[in-house]
Amino acid sequence: MRIDRTIIVLTAAMAALLAFTPFLPNWAMFLFTVSLCYGVVVLGMMLLVRTGLVSFGHGLYYCLGAYAAGTLEPLFGITELAVMIGSAVAVTAIVSAILALLLRKYRDIFFAMLSLAFSMILYGLLVKTSSLGSTDGFNVTVKTLFGLHIADTAYERYLIFALTVLICWTCAVLMHFYLKSHRGRLAEAIRDNELRVEYMGASVANTIHLHYVMSAVLAGLGGALMAVSVGHIDPEMAYWTTSGEFVFITILSGTGSVLAPFLGATIFESIRSFAYEYSPNTWQMALGITMLMVIMFLPGGLWSLFKRASRRVA
Amino acid sequence: MNTVLRALRPLTTGLFSIAAIIAVVMLAAPSAQASDKPIRIGLVTFLSGPAAGPFGVPARIAAEAIVESLNAGEVPAPYGSIGLSGLPIELVIIDEAGGATKQVAEFRNLVERQKVDFVIGYISSGDCLAIPPVAEELKKLTVLFDCGTPRVFEEASYKYVFRTRPHATMDAVAGARYLLETRPDLKSYAGINQNYAWGQDSWKDWTAVLEVLRPKAKVTTSQMPKFGAGQYGAEISALMRSRPEVIHSSLWGGDLEAFMLQSTPRGLFRRSDLLLIAGEPNLHRLVGNIPDGTIVGARGPHGVFAPKGKLNDWLRRIYKAKTGREPNYPAYSAAQAFLGLKAAYERARLEKVKSAIPMAAVEGVKEGMEQAYQMPNTEEVIAAFENLTFESPSGKVMMKLGKGHQAVQGTAYGTTRTVGGKIIIENIKYYPVEQVQPPEGISSIDWIKGGLKPGRW
Known part of the structure; x- marks a missing residue:
C-alpha cells in the first residue's frame, strides 16, 4: 500500500491543531482560525493558478459567502452554523457557475480584470445598501451548531475553530485527490498548451468552468468561516485589496502542494500580526519587504523551500 | 522501510514547522506574571490611510501628550493625581487601518498578547460595531473614543464597552x-x-x-x-x-x-x-x-467651541507644545476618553476605600484595609463608569445613554x-x-x- 505523504502531513497537522490549540492562548487560536480561513480561499486560488488563471476578484466569493451566511439572521432569523455554511456554498456555487459562462472565455489580464470588475460590482452594491449597514457592515452571531447551543459558552471559540480545521482538512484532502485525478492533471496541461489539450479530446472550457466554480466555493467557505469567527462582516471583503491579499498569499505560498496555501496563510497572518505590534507605523512595509524577498529569492513560493530540502535529502 | 521513512519525512517537517510556529507564538507572548504596574492602555487609532491625517494622528499626538502630562501629575483639578490613581500609564499604540477583520484580530492580540488593562480607540464606525462583541467575550473594558454611529448602543447593549463622545x-x-x-x-x-x-x-x-x-x-x-x-x-x-x-x-x-x-x-x-x-x-x-x-x-463642543476653563487651556497648551497647532476635535475626543477612564477609575478606588471595614471592627481590620487599598478591578471600574458625569476640556460629559455607557453632551x-x-x-x-x-x-x-x-x- 502506498502511503501518501501529503495526506499524512495534513492529517497530522489537523490532529496537532485540534489537540494543542486548547492549550495555546486565545489569540493564537484566533490567528490559526484566520489563517485557515485565508488558507482555504487560497487553496481555490491555487487551483486557478495551476490552470493558468489569476483572479483579482476572488473577494467577490469571499464576500458573497460571508453575506450569504451573515444575512440569514436579519432575513430569516437563522443562526445555525451548519445552515449558514451550507447557504454560503450554495450561493457561491450558483453565482460562480453563471459568471463562469462568461469568464471561461478569457485568459491572462482579461480574466484578472473581468473578475476584478465583478467583485467591485458587489462592493458597490453593498456600499449602497444602507439597510445592511453600508461600509459599516453588521455583526454576525452564531447560536447553534447542529442544533447544539454554543453561543456564549466556554467552548464556542474552540468549536468554531475545530469546525474550521475539519472543513479545511476535508477541502485539502479532496483537492489533493482531485489534483491527482485525470481532470485535475489537466490544469497544468491547460496552462502550458490549451490547443494540445483540445486536440487530445478534453474540453478546456469545461475544465476551466469547473475549476472556477470549485475555487469560488472554497472562497465562499473561507468567507463564511471568517464571518462567524470574526463576528462582523462589511463590504471591504469584496474590495480589490482583499482580492489582492489572496493573490499575495498565493504567490507567497507557491502552488506546489495543497499544504502550501495553509502554510503561506499562517506565515502571512503571523508576519502581519507581529508587524502591527512591533512597527505600528510601518507594518505595510514589513509585508511589502516579505513579498519582495519571496519574489526575488523564492520565485516558486515558500513551498519551494520544502521541495528543495526534500530533494537534497533524497 | 525506505518508503516508510520517506513517507515520514514530510510528516516530521510538517510537525516541526507547526511546533516552530507554536514556539515562536509562545515566546513572543510577554510573561503572564508581569508586575501590576504601570497600567497599560492600548490605543487604537488611524496611523495610515486617509483618516490618519485629520483624525488618527491628531488623536495619537493628543493621547501621548495627555499620558505624559497625567504621569507627571500636571493636569488641572480634578485630575491632579499621577496617572490613574497614582499608577503611571503606559501606552501601547496600534494602527486602526486594515478593516474590521484585522481589527478584531489585533484587538485580541492587544488584550491577550500585550496584556493591556484597558483599550481606548476606534475612529471608524465599522470598527466600533465589530469590536464590542469581542470586548464582551474577552471581558476587557474598552472605551470607543471617536466614532459616531448611534447603532453601537441602539442595536445592542454592552457591559464592557463605553463611548465617551456623544453619537452623531x-x-x-x-x-x-x-x-x-x-x-x-x-x-x-x-x-x-x-x-x-x-x-x-x-x-x-x-x-x-x-x-x-x-x-x-x-x-x-x-x-x-x-x-x-x-x-x-x-x-x-x-x-x-x-x-x-x-x-x-x-x-x-x-x-x-x-x-x-x-x-x-x-x-x-x-x-x-x-x-x-x-x-x-x-x-x-x-x-x-x-x-x-x-x-x-x-461634532461636539470641541476646539474653538470648547468652553473656557483650566482643562481646555491645559489641553491646548500640551497639544500646541507638540505640534505648534491648536488641537482639533479628535484631540478633544481622545482627552475625553482618557479623562473619563481616569474619573471612573479613581471613583471606583474611592468607593472601595469608603466601604472599607471601619476601624472599630477589630476582626479583619488588616485584611479589610489591605483589600480596600488595592486597585479596583475591571468590574468595579465599570460600576463607577456607568452613569458617571465628569469634566473634560469641552465641558461636562454625562454617561447617560446606552444604560449609562454612552456619553451625551x-x-x-x-x-x-x-x-x-x-x-x-x-x-x-x-x-x-x-x-x-x-x-x-x-x-x-x-x-x-x-x-x-x-x-x-
Missing part, C-alpha cells in the same frame, strides 16, 4: 437648528456626501431633521460621490444647476479639501451657502478656499470668517443636550421623525 445624531439636529435660526424661511437645500456609511447616515439624518423642522424646504439635489473620489466636476455642476440656498456636506479630510479647491473658483458659493458637519479638523488647511459665513461644527455651531490669513469662527451658538440628543430608550431616527421632543435629563 446631534450633528444634524444642531446643524439644522442653527441654519433655521439664521434662515427661518429656507426654501431649498442640497447635499454632497460621500457614498459610504458616514456620508449616507449624515444625509439621512439631515433630511429627516429638516422634514420635521422645515417641511417646506425642498431638496434640489443629493450628490453622493464615492469615498476618495478627488474629482468633483460633475457634482459641482449639478449643485450649481440646481441652485440650492444651502449645501449640506459631511465631507472630511482630503475629499473636503479637493471639493473646496474645485468649487470655490467656479463660484458655487456665490450662489449657495455651505454647511460643513465635520469641517473643523481641516479648517486651517482651507484658508482662501472657504467662503465667509460657512456654517461649521466640530451639548454641541455648538458657528460661522467662519477669514481674517489676515487665519480662519476664525464667530456667531457661535451652543445647543444643550435636550435639544440635540434623543433620550434613553428611543432610536435616533424615531426620535427625529417623532418631532425631536426634548427628553427629560
Whole structure:
C-alpha cells in the first residue's frame, strides 16, 4: 500500500491543531482560525493558478459567502452554523457557475480584470445598501451548531475553530485527490498548451468552468468561516485589496502542494500580526519587504523551500 | 522501510514547522506574571490611510501628550493625581487601518498578547460595531473614543464597552437648528456626501431633521460621490444647476479639501451657502478656499467651541507644545476618553476605600484595609463608569445613554470668517443636550421623525 505523504502531513497537522490549540492562548487560536480561513480561499486560488488563471476578484466569493451566511439572521432569523455554511456554498456555487459562462472565455489580464470588475460590482452594491449597514457592515452571531447551543459558552471559540480545521482538512484532502485525478492533471496541461489539450479530446472550457466554480466555493467557505469567527462582516471583503491579499498569499505560498496555501496563510497572518505590534507605523512595509524577498529569492513560493530540502535529502 | 521513512519525512517537517510556529507564538507572548504596574492602555487609532491625517494622528499626538502630562501629575483639578490613581500609564499604540477583520484580530492580540488593562480607540464606525462583541467575550473594558454611529448602543447593549463622545445624531439636529435660526424661511437645500456609511447616515439624518423642522424646504439635489473620489466636476455642476440656498456636506479630510479647491473658483458659493458637519479638523488647511459665513461644527463642543476653563487651556497648551497647532476635535475626543477612564477609575478606588471595614471592627481590620487599598478591578471600574458625569476640556460629559455607557453632551455651531490669513469662527451658538440628543430608550431616527421632543435629563 502506498502511503501518501501529503495526506499524512495534513492529517497530522489537523490532529496537532485540534489537540494543542486548547492549550495555546486565545489569540493564537484566533490567528490559526484566520489563517485557515485565508488558507482555504487560497487553496481555490491555487487551483486557478495551476490552470493558468489569476483572479483579482476572488473577494467577490469571499464576500458573497460571508453575506450569504451573515444575512440569514436579519432575513430569516437563522443562526445555525451548519445552515449558514451550507447557504454560503450554495450561493457561491450558483453565482460562480453563471459568471463562469462568461469568464471561461478569457485568459491572462482579461480574466484578472473581468473578475476584478465583478467583485467591485458587489462592493458597490453593498456600499449602497444602507439597510445592511453600508461600509459599516453588521455583526454576525452564531447560536447553534447542529442544533447544539454554543453561543456564549466556554467552548464556542474552540468549536468554531475545530469546525474550521475539519472543513479545511476535508477541502485539502479532496483537492489533493482531485489534483491527482485525470481532470485535475489537466490544469497544468491547460496552462502550458490549451490547443494540445483540445486536440487530445478534453474540453478546456469545461475544465476551466469547473475549476472556477470549485475555487469560488472554497472562497465562499473561507468567507463564511471568517464571518462567524470574526463576528462582523462589511463590504471591504469584496474590495480589490482583499482580492489582492489572496493573490499575495498565493504567490507567497507557491502552488506546489495543497499544504502550501495553509502554510503561506499562517506565515502571512503571523508576519502581519507581529508587524502591527512591533512597527505600528510601518507594518505595510514589513509585508511589502516579505513579498519582495519571496519574489526575488523564492520565485516558486515558500513551498519551494520544502521541495528543495526534500530533494537534497533524497 | 525506505518508503516508510520517506513517507515520514514530510510528516516530521510538517510537525516541526507547526511546533516552530507554536514556539515562536509562545515566546513572543510577554510573561503572564508581569508586575501590576504601570497600567497599560492600548490605543487604537488611524496611523495610515486617509483618516490618519485629520483624525488618527491628531488623536495619537493628543493621547501621548495627555499620558505624559497625567504621569507627571500636571493636569488641572480634578485630575491632579499621577496617572490613574497614582499608577503611571503606559501606552501601547496600534494602527486602526486594515478593516474590521484585522481589527478584531489585533484587538485580541492587544488584550491577550500585550496584556493591556484597558483599550481606548476606534475612529471608524465599522470598527466600533465589530469590536464590542469581542470586548464582551474577552471581558476587557474598552472605551470607543471617536466614532459616531448611534447603532453601537441602539442595536445592542454592552457591559464592557463605553463611548465617551456623544453619537452623531446631534450633528444634524444642531446643524439644522442653527441654519433655521439664521434662515427661518429656507426654501431649498442640497447635499454632497460621500457614498459610504458616514456620508449616507449624515444625509439621512439631515433630511429627516429638516422634514420635521422645515417641511417646506425642498431638496434640489443629493450628490453622493464615492469615498476618495478627488474629482468633483460633475457634482459641482449639478449643485450649481440646481441652485440650492444651502449645501449640506459631511465631507472630511482630503475629499473636503479637493471639493473646496474645485468649487470655490467656479463660484458655487456665490450662489449657495455651505454647511460643513465635520469641517473643523481641516479648517486651517482651507484658508482662501472657504467662503465667509460657512456654517461649521466640530461634532461636539470641541476646539474653538470648547468652553473656557483650566482643562481646555491645559489641553491646548500640551497639544500646541507638540505640534505648534491648536488641537482639533479628535484631540478633544481622545482627552475625553482618557479623562473619563481616569474619573471612573479613581471613583471606583474611592468607593472601595469608603466601604472599607471601619476601624472599630477589630476582626479583619488588616485584611479589610489591605483589600480596600488595592486597585479596583475591571468590574468595579465599570460600576463607577456607568452613569458617571465628569469634566473634560469641552465641558461636562454625562454617561447617560446606552444604560449609562454612552456619553451625551451639548454641541455648538458657528460661522467662519477669514481674517489676515487665519480662519476664525464667530456667531457661535451652543445647543444643550435636550435639544440635540434623543433620550434613553428611543432610536435616533424615531426620535427625529417623532418631532425631536426634548427628553427629560
